[in-house]
Amino acid sequence: MSRRSGITDEQILALPGFRTSTLFSAKEKAALECSEAMTSTPVAVSDEVFARLREHFNDDQLLELTASIAHENFRARFYHALEIGSDGLYVCALPKGK
Numbered sequence: 001m002s003r004r005s006g007i008t009d010e011q012i013l014a015l016p017g018f019r020t021s022t023l024f025s026a027k028e029k030a031a032l033e034c035s036e037a038m039t040s041t042p043v044a045v046s047d048e049v050f051a052r053l054r055e056h057f058n059d060d061q062l063l064e065l066t067a068s069i070a071h072e073n074f075r076a077r078f079y080h081a082l083e084i085g086s087d088g089l090y091v092c093a094l095p096k097g098k
Helices: 009-017 024-038 045-055 058-082
Strands: none
Touching: 024 045, 024 058, 045 058
């Protein structure tokens, strides 16, 4: 997610409570729910999550969304395993310690 794609600091701060937030559309909430399910260990994307995704995305879009989430999970785990830290290009909107 990035500011260039239109996400605001307010939305970044609201991510932990995205399900009940009014800052996200139903489409965004479905994608975030899928992201959360794909990031869990083990991966657990339920039929209900896919049903909500299908309300907003066609097959090609679902494939791209799933691949993008998987790629970000790969990168995060890869960097974590090799203890590669931040390059400092992103300034987090969350207060320190969160």
